Amino acid sequence: MSLLPFSQACENNKAPILEVISQVFSSSSLILEIGTGTAQHAVHFAPALPHLTWQTSDQACYLDGIEAQLEFVRSQGAQHTDPIDNIQSPLILDVTQTWPLGELQKEIDGIFTANTLHIMAKEMVEAFFIGVGKHLRTGGSLCIYGPFNYNGNYTSDSNARFDVWLAQQDNRSAIRDIEWIAELAETQGLRLIEDHEMPANNRLLNFKKLN
Template identity: 45%
Template sequence: MLNFSESCERNKHPILAQLITLLSDCRSVLEIGSHSGQHAFHFAQHLPQLNWQLSDRALGIEALSHNQNQADLSNVLAPITLDVANPTDWPQQKYTAIYSANTLHIMSVDHVKAFFNNLPKVCQSNTILVIYGPFNYQGKYSSDSNETFEQWLKNRDPLSGIRDFEWVNELATAAGFLFEADIDMPANNQLLVWRMS
Protein backbone atom coordinates (compact mmCIF):
# COMPACT_ATOMS: atom_id res chain seq x y z
CA MET A 1 0.00 0.00 0.00
CA LEU A 2 1.33 3.44 -0.94
CA ASN A 3 1.54 6.16 1.76
CA PHE A 4 0.85 3.55 4.44
CA SER A 5 0.22 5.13 7.85
CA GLU A 6 0.92 3.37 11.14
CA SER A 7 -1.33 5.80 13.00
CA CYS A 8 -4.24 4.96 10.66
CA GLU A 9 -3.76 1.29 11.45
CA ARG A 10 -3.86 2.02 15.16
CA ASN A 11 -6.87 4.32 15.19
CA LYS A 12 -9.10 2.75 12.53
CA HIS A 13 -10.59 0.22 14.98
CA PRO A 14 -11.67 2.66 17.73
CA ILE A 15 -12.98 5.10 15.12
CA LEU A 16 -15.03 2.36 13.43
CA ALA A 17 -16.53 1.43 16.80
CA GLN A 18 -18.03 4.94 16.92
CA LEU A 19 -18.95 5.20 13.23
CA ILE A 20 -21.04 2.03 13.35
CA THR A 21 -23.57 4.00 15.40
CA LEU A 22 -22.94 7.51 14.08
CA LEU A 23 -23.31 6.56 10.40
CA SER A 24 -26.02 3.92 10.78
CA ASP A 25 -28.60 6.04 8.92
CA CYS A 26 -26.18 7.33 6.26
CA ARG A 27 -25.77 6.12 2.70
CA SER A 28 -23.14 8.42 1.18
CA VAL A 29 -19.92 9.71 2.72
CA LEU A 30 -17.45 12.28 1.44
CA GLU A 31 -14.07 11.77 3.08
CA ILE A 32 -11.93 14.89 2.91
CA GLY A 33 -8.22 14.13 2.91
CA SER A 34 -8.25 10.35 2.41
CA HIS A 35 -4.44 10.07 2.16
CA SER A 36 -3.73 6.31 1.80
CA GLY A 37 -7.41 5.34 1.99
CA GLN A 38 -6.79 3.00 4.93
CA HIS A 39 -9.71 4.40 6.92
CA ALA A 40 -12.08 4.24 3.97
CA PHE A 41 -11.21 0.66 3.07
CA HIS A 42 -11.58 -0.55 6.65
CA PHE A 43 -14.81 1.32 7.32
CA ALA A 44 -16.41 0.42 3.98
CA GLN A 45 -15.89 -3.28 4.59
CA HIS A 46 -17.78 -3.07 7.88
CA LEU A 47 -20.40 -0.53 6.73
CA PRO A 48 -21.51 -1.96 3.37
CA GLN A 49 -24.56 0.32 3.18
CA LEU A 50 -22.25 3.30 2.62
CA ASN A 51 -20.91 4.62 -0.67
CA TRP A 52 -17.59 6.10 0.39
CA GLN A 53 -16.17 8.93 -1.76
CA LEU A 54 -12.40 9.28 -1.49
CA SER A 55 -10.75 12.66 -2.00
CA ASP A 56 -7.36 14.27 -1.64
CA ARG A 57 -5.24 17.08 -3.00
CA ALA A 58 -3.90 16.60 -6.52
CA LEU A 59 -0.48 15.40 -5.40
CA GLY A 60 -2.03 12.48 -3.50
CA ILE A 61 -4.48 11.22 -6.10
CA GLU A 62 -2.16 8.83 -7.99
CA ALA A 63 -1.18 6.87 -4.88
CA LEU A 64 -4.74 6.91 -3.54
CA SER A 65 -6.08 5.62 -6.87
CA HIS A 66 -3.52 2.81 -6.82
CA ASN A 67 -4.63 1.78 -3.33
CA GLN A 68 -8.30 1.97 -4.25
CA ASN A 69 -7.74 -0.32 -7.23
CA GLN A 70 -5.89 -2.78 -5.00
CA ALA A 71 -8.65 -2.71 -2.36
CA ASP A 72 -11.29 -3.51 -5.01
CA LEU A 73 -14.30 -2.55 -2.87
CA SER A 74 -17.48 -1.79 -4.78
CA ASN A 75 -18.67 0.79 -2.23
CA VAL A 76 -15.43 2.83 -2.27
CA LEU A 77 -15.56 5.31 -5.14
CA ALA A 78 -12.59 6.47 -7.23
CA PRO A 79 -10.88 9.45 -5.59
CA ILE A 80 -11.63 12.99 -6.64
CA THR A 81 -9.23 15.93 -6.44
CA LEU A 82 -10.30 18.24 -3.65
CA ASP A 83 -8.39 21.27 -2.40
CA VAL A 84 -10.64 22.68 0.32
CA ALA A 85 -9.64 26.25 -0.61
CA ASN A 86 -10.66 25.84 -4.26
CA PRO A 87 -14.45 26.34 -4.54
CA THR A 88 -14.57 24.64 -7.96
CA ASP A 89 -13.03 21.41 -6.59
CA TRP A 90 -16.00 20.70 -4.37
CA PRO A 91 -18.40 18.13 -5.89
CA GLN A 92 -21.95 18.99 -6.90
CA GLN A 93 -23.37 16.01 -5.03
CA LYS A 94 -24.89 16.27 -1.56
CA TYR A 95 -23.79 13.66 0.99
CA THR A 96 -25.45 12.29 4.11
CA ALA A 97 -22.10 12.25 5.95
CA ILE A 98 -18.78 14.12 5.82
CA TYR A 99 -15.73 12.52 7.41
CA SER A 100 -12.22 13.88 7.87
CA ALA A 101 -9.37 12.56 10.00
CA ASN A 102 -6.10 14.21 10.97
CA THR A 103 -6.54 17.10 8.57
CA LEU A 104 -7.33 20.31 10.46
CA HIS A 105 -3.93 20.42 12.15
CA ILE A 106 -2.21 19.92 8.78
CA MET A 107 -4.17 22.76 7.12
CA SER A 108 -3.35 26.43 7.55
CA VAL A 109 -5.82 28.64 9.43
CA ASP A 110 -7.10 29.99 6.09
CA HIS A 111 -7.60 26.47 4.76
CA VAL A 112 -9.53 25.44 7.87
CA LYS A 113 -11.78 28.46 7.35
CA ALA A 114 -12.24 27.51 3.67
CA PHE A 115 -13.02 23.94 4.70
CA PHE A 116 -15.99 25.06 6.79
CA ASN A 117 -17.08 27.82 4.41
CA ASN A 118 -17.37 25.32 1.55
CA LEU A 119 -18.88 22.41 3.48
CA PRO A 120 -22.51 23.54 3.01
CA LYS A 121 -22.11 22.96 -0.76
CA VAL A 122 -21.95 19.19 -0.20
CA CYS A 123 -24.42 18.92 2.68
CA GLN A 124 -28.15 18.55 2.95
CA SER A 125 -30.38 18.94 5.96
CA ASN A 126 -29.28 16.47 8.67
CA THR A 127 -25.88 15.68 7.10
CA ILE A 128 -23.54 14.50 9.85
CA LEU A 129 -20.02 15.91 10.08
CA VAL A 130 -17.41 13.77 11.86
CA ILE A 131 -13.87 15.08 12.42
CA TYR A 132 -11.10 13.11 14.10
CA GLY A 133 -7.83 14.43 15.48
CA PRO A 134 -6.14 16.31 18.33
CA PHE A 135 -7.66 19.54 19.64
CA ASN A 136 -6.82 22.15 22.25
CA TYR A 137 -9.36 23.41 24.77
CA GLN A 138 -9.44 27.05 25.91
CA GLY A 139 -6.03 27.48 24.30
CA LYS A 140 -4.43 24.68 26.30
CA TYR A 141 -2.99 21.34 25.20
CA SER A 142 -4.90 18.30 26.38
CA SER A 143 -1.63 16.40 26.97
CA ASP A 144 2.15 16.78 26.98
CA SER A 145 2.32 14.54 23.92
CA ASN A 146 0.06 16.91 22.00
CA GLU A 147 2.33 19.82 22.90
CA THR A 148 5.31 17.85 21.55
CA PHE A 149 3.32 16.99 18.44
CA GLU A 150 2.52 20.68 17.92
CA GLN A 151 6.23 21.51 17.93
CA TRP A 152 6.85 18.79 15.34
CA LEU A 153 4.04 20.22 13.19
CA LYS A 154 5.39 23.77 13.44
CA ASN A 155 8.91 22.67 12.53
CA ARG A 156 7.51 20.91 9.48
CA ASP A 157 5.13 23.71 8.46
CA PRO A 158 4.73 26.93 10.49
CA LEU A 159 1.17 27.35 9.16
CA SER A 160 0.00 24.06 10.63
CA GLY A 161 -0.92 23.41 14.25
CA ILE A 162 -3.42 21.85 16.64
CA ARG A 163 -6.63 23.87 16.49
CA ASP A 164 -8.72 25.11 19.40
CA PHE A 165 -12.02 23.28 19.73
CA GLU A 166 -13.87 26.52 20.51
CA TRP A 167 -12.66 28.18 17.30
CA VAL A 168 -13.48 25.13 15.18
CA ASN A 169 -16.93 24.95 16.73
CA GLU A 170 -17.52 28.62 15.91
CA LEU A 171 -16.64 27.94 12.27
CA ALA A 172 -18.92 24.91 12.16
CA THR A 173 -21.79 26.83 13.76
CA ALA A 174 -21.36 29.70 11.27
CA ALA A 175 -21.54 27.14 8.44
CA GLY A 176 -24.91 25.89 9.71
CA PHE A 177 -23.90 22.90 11.83
CA LEU A 178 -25.18 22.07 15.29
CA PHE A 179 -22.67 20.53 17.70
CA GLU A 180 -23.63 17.04 18.90
CA ALA A 181 -20.71 15.26 20.56
CA ASP A 182 -17.07 15.36 21.63
CA ILE A 183 -15.91 11.77 22.04
CA ASP A 184 -12.63 10.98 23.77
CA MET A 185 -10.44 8.68 21.68
CA PRO A 186 -7.12 6.89 22.32
CA ALA A 187 -3.79 8.73 22.14
CA ASN A 188 -5.28 12.10 23.20
CA ASN A 189 -7.45 12.48 20.11
CA GLN A 190 -11.10 13.46 19.80
CA LEU A 191 -13.99 12.53 17.53
CA LEU A 192 -16.10 15.67 17.04
CA VAL A 193 -19.61 15.41 15.69
CA TRP A 194 -21.90 18.06 14.21
CA ARG A 195 -25.10 17.88 12.18
CA MET A 196 -26.31 20.25 9.48
CA SER A 197 -29.42 22.08 10.68
Protein backbone atom coordinates (compact mmCIF):
# COMPACT_ATOMS: atom_id res chain seq x y z
CA MET A 1 0.00 0.00 0.00
CA SER A 2 1.34 3.47 -0.91
CA LEU A 3 2.00 6.01 1.81
CA LEU A 4 -0.98 8.12 2.79
CA PRO A 5 -0.72 11.90 2.30
CA PHE A 6 0.48 13.56 5.48
CA SER A 7 0.93 17.08 6.83
CA GLN A 8 2.59 17.67 10.18
CA ALA A 9 0.81 21.02 10.42
CA CYS A 10 -2.55 19.25 10.21
CA GLU A 11 -1.56 16.95 13.05
CA ASN A 12 -0.47 19.93 15.13
CA ASN A 13 -3.55 22.09 14.61
CA LYS A 14 -6.44 19.64 14.30
CA ALA A 15 -7.25 19.57 18.04
CA PRO A 16 -7.43 23.35 18.59
CA ILE A 17 -9.41 23.79 15.37
CA LEU A 18 -11.90 21.13 16.44
CA GLU A 19 -12.36 22.88 19.79
CA VAL A 20 -13.62 25.97 17.97
CA ILE A 21 -15.62 24.45 15.12
CA SER A 22 -17.41 22.02 17.43
CA GLN A 23 -19.10 25.12 18.87
CA VAL A 24 -19.55 27.01 15.59
CA PHE A 25 -21.03 23.99 13.78
CA SER A 26 -22.98 22.63 16.75
CA SER A 27 -26.30 23.15 14.97
CA SER A 28 -25.10 22.55 11.41
CA SER A 29 -26.18 19.65 9.21
CA LEU A 30 -23.91 19.71 6.14
CA ILE A 31 -20.36 21.07 6.06
CA LEU A 32 -18.53 21.63 2.79
CA GLU A 33 -14.76 21.53 3.23
CA ILE A 34 -12.87 23.49 0.56
CA GLY A 35 -9.34 22.22 -0.03
CA THR A 36 -9.47 18.93 1.89
CA GLY A 37 -5.82 18.26 1.01
CA THR A 38 -4.49 15.28 2.95
CA ALA A 39 -7.94 14.69 4.56
CA GLN A 40 -6.35 14.55 8.02
CA HIS A 41 -8.71 17.27 9.22
CA ALA A 42 -11.73 15.56 7.70
CA VAL A 43 -11.09 12.18 9.32
CA HIS A 44 -10.46 13.87 12.68
CA PHE A 45 -13.43 16.24 12.64
CA ALA A 46 -16.16 14.03 11.18
CA PRO A 47 -16.30 11.37 13.92
CA ALA A 48 -16.17 14.10 16.57
CA LEU A 49 -19.20 15.82 14.98
CA PRO A 50 -21.54 12.88 14.34
CA HIS A 51 -24.62 15.10 14.07
CA LEU A 52 -23.51 16.47 10.69
CA THR A 53 -22.30 15.32 7.27
CA TRP A 54 -18.78 16.35 6.20
CA GLN A 55 -18.44 16.81 2.44
CA THR A 56 -14.83 16.81 1.25
CA SER A 57 -13.64 18.60 -1.90
CA ASP A 58 -10.47 19.67 -3.67
CA GLN A 59 -8.84 20.09 -7.05
CA ALA A 60 -8.62 16.92 -9.12
CA CYS A 61 -4.91 16.30 -8.43
CA TYR A 62 -5.60 15.76 -4.71
CA LEU A 63 -8.53 13.37 -4.99
CA ASP A 64 -6.57 10.13 -5.08
CA GLY A 65 -4.84 11.00 -1.81
CA ILE A 66 -8.11 11.98 -0.16
CA GLU A 67 -9.80 8.78 -1.28
CA ALA A 68 -6.84 6.74 0.02
CA GLN A 69 -7.05 8.45 3.40
CA LEU A 70 -10.80 7.88 3.68
CA GLU A 71 -10.53 4.27 2.54
CA PHE A 72 -7.81 3.59 5.10
CA VAL A 73 -9.91 4.94 7.96
CA ARG A 74 -13.04 3.14 6.79
CA SER A 75 -11.08 -0.10 6.48
CA GLN A 76 -10.32 0.01 10.18
CA GLY A 77 -13.93 -1.02 10.81
CA ALA A 78 -14.54 -2.16 14.36
CA GLN A 79 -10.87 -1.59 15.20
CA HIS A 80 -11.38 2.15 14.78
CA THR A 81 -12.67 3.72 17.99
CA ASP A 82 -14.66 6.32 16.05
CA PRO A 83 -15.89 4.75 12.80
CA ILE A 84 -16.61 7.38 10.18
CA ASP A 85 -20.00 7.10 8.52
CA ASN A 86 -20.75 10.81 8.13
CA ILE A 87 -17.99 11.75 5.70
CA GLN A 88 -18.50 11.96 1.95
CA SER A 89 -16.07 11.14 -0.86
CA PRO A 90 -14.50 14.24 -2.40
CA LEU A 91 -15.99 16.43 -5.07
CA ILE A 92 -13.70 17.90 -7.72
CA LEU A 93 -13.94 21.59 -6.90
CA ASP A 94 -11.97 24.47 -8.38
CA VAL A 95 -13.15 27.70 -6.76
CA THR A 96 -12.79 29.59 -10.04
CA GLN A 97 -15.17 27.24 -11.86
CA THR A 98 -18.83 26.37 -11.30
CA TRP A 99 -19.06 24.54 -7.98
CA PRO A 100 -20.45 21.03 -8.72
CA LEU A 101 -22.79 20.83 -5.75
CA GLY A 102 -26.08 19.88 -7.37
CA GLU A 103 -28.79 19.34 -4.78
CA LEU A 104 -26.26 19.79 -1.98
CA GLN A 105 -26.27 23.56 -2.41
CA LYS A 106 -29.76 23.71 -0.89
CA GLU A 107 -28.48 22.18 2.33
CA ILE A 108 -24.98 23.59 2.97
CA ASP A 109 -25.12 25.44 6.26
CA GLY A 110 -21.41 25.38 7.01
CA ILE A 111 -18.20 25.82 5.01
CA PHE A 112 -14.70 25.12 6.34
CA THR A 113 -11.30 25.74 4.82
CA ALA A 114 -7.80 25.58 6.29
CA ASN A 115 -4.50 26.92 4.98
CA THR A 116 -5.87 27.76 1.55
CA LEU A 117 -6.32 31.51 1.10
CA HIS A 118 -2.61 32.28 1.34
CA ILE A 119 -1.93 29.64 -1.31
CA MET A 120 -4.54 30.97 -3.71
CA ALA A 121 -3.93 33.86 -6.11
CA LYS A 122 -5.96 37.00 -5.30
CA GLU A 123 -8.50 36.28 -8.02
CA MET A 124 -8.99 32.80 -6.57
CA VAL A 125 -9.66 34.26 -3.13
CA GLU A 126 -12.25 36.55 -4.69
CA ALA A 127 -13.82 33.59 -6.50
CA PHE A 128 -13.85 31.63 -3.24
CA PHE A 129 -16.00 34.27 -1.54
CA ILE A 130 -18.33 34.56 -4.53
CA GLY A 131 -18.85 30.79 -4.31
CA VAL A 132 -19.44 30.94 -0.57
CA GLY A 133 -21.94 33.75 -1.03
CA LYS A 134 -23.79 31.73 -3.64
CA HIS A 135 -23.88 28.35 -1.93
CA LEU A 136 -23.91 28.92 1.85
CA ARG A 137 -27.41 29.07 3.29
CA THR A 138 -28.58 32.19 5.12
CA GLY A 139 -27.70 31.76 8.78
CA GLY A 140 -24.84 29.40 7.91
CA SER A 141 -21.27 29.69 9.18
CA LEU A 142 -17.96 29.98 7.36
CA CYS A 143 -14.75 29.05 9.21
CA ILE A 144 -11.35 29.95 7.75
CA TYR A 145 -8.11 28.81 9.39
CA GLY A 146 -4.68 30.19 8.56
CA PRO A 147 -2.29 33.12 8.98
CA PHE A 148 -3.45 36.69 8.40
CA ASN A 149 -1.95 40.17 8.50
CA TYR A 150 -3.51 43.07 10.39
CA ASN A 151 -3.31 46.63 9.01
CA GLY A 152 -0.74 45.35 6.54
CA ASN A 153 1.55 44.07 9.31
CA TYR A 154 2.73 40.56 10.09
CA THR A 155 1.74 39.17 13.48
CA SER A 156 5.12 37.45 13.95
CA ASP A 157 8.62 37.15 12.50
CA SER A 158 7.82 33.56 11.55
CA ASN A 159 4.84 34.70 9.47
CA ALA A 160 7.07 37.25 7.73
CA ARG A 161 9.52 34.48 6.84
CA PHE A 162 6.67 32.25 5.75
CA ASP A 163 5.39 34.95 3.41
CA VAL A 164 8.82 35.18 1.76
CA TRP A 165 8.79 31.41 1.32
CA LEU A 166 5.30 31.53 -0.21
CA ALA A 167 6.43 34.10 -2.77
CA GLN A 168 9.39 31.92 -3.67
CA GLN A 169 7.05 29.02 -4.41
CA ASP A 170 4.51 31.10 -6.33
CA ASN A 171 4.54 34.90 -6.56
CA ARG A 172 0.73 34.88 -6.58
CA SER A 173 0.63 33.41 -3.06
CA ALA A 174 0.76 35.61 0.05
CA ILE A 175 -0.56 35.98 3.58
CA ARG A 176 -3.73 38.03 3.18
CA ASP A 177 -4.81 41.14 5.09
CA ILE A 178 -7.77 40.37 7.31
CA GLU A 179 -9.33 43.70 6.39
CA TRP A 180 -9.48 42.67 2.72
CA ILE A 181 -10.88 39.26 3.65
CA ALA A 182 -13.61 40.85 5.79
CA GLU A 183 -14.43 43.25 2.94
CA LEU A 184 -14.80 40.40 0.44
CA ALA A 185 -17.00 38.58 2.93
CA GLU A 186 -19.23 41.62 3.46
CA THR A 187 -19.89 41.88 -0.30
CA GLN A 188 -21.34 38.36 -0.10
CA GLY A 189 -23.57 38.97 2.90
CA LEU A 190 -21.13 37.52 5.46
CA ARG A 191 -20.06 39.22 8.66
CA LEU A 192 -17.03 38.41 10.78
CA ILE A 193 -18.41 37.23 14.11
CA GLU A 194 -15.30 35.89 15.87
CA ASP A 195 -11.56 36.03 15.31
CA HIS A 196 -9.92 33.26 17.33
CA GLU A 197 -6.21 33.26 18.17
CA MET A 198 -4.72 29.87 17.34
CA PRO A 199 -1.32 28.17 17.83
CA ALA A 200 1.68 28.95 15.61
CA ASN A 201 0.52 32.51 14.84
CA ASN A 202 -2.62 31.41 13.00
CA ARG A 203 -6.22 32.55 13.32
CA LEU A 204 -9.63 30.96 12.92
CA LEU A 205 -12.16 33.37 11.46
CA ASN A 206 -15.86 32.69 11.97
CA PHE A 207 -18.24 34.42 9.55
CA LYS A 208 -22.04 34.31 9.61
CA LYS A 209 -24.14 34.48 6.42
CA LEU A 210 -26.70 37.17 7.13
CA ASN A 211 -28.56 37.20 3.82
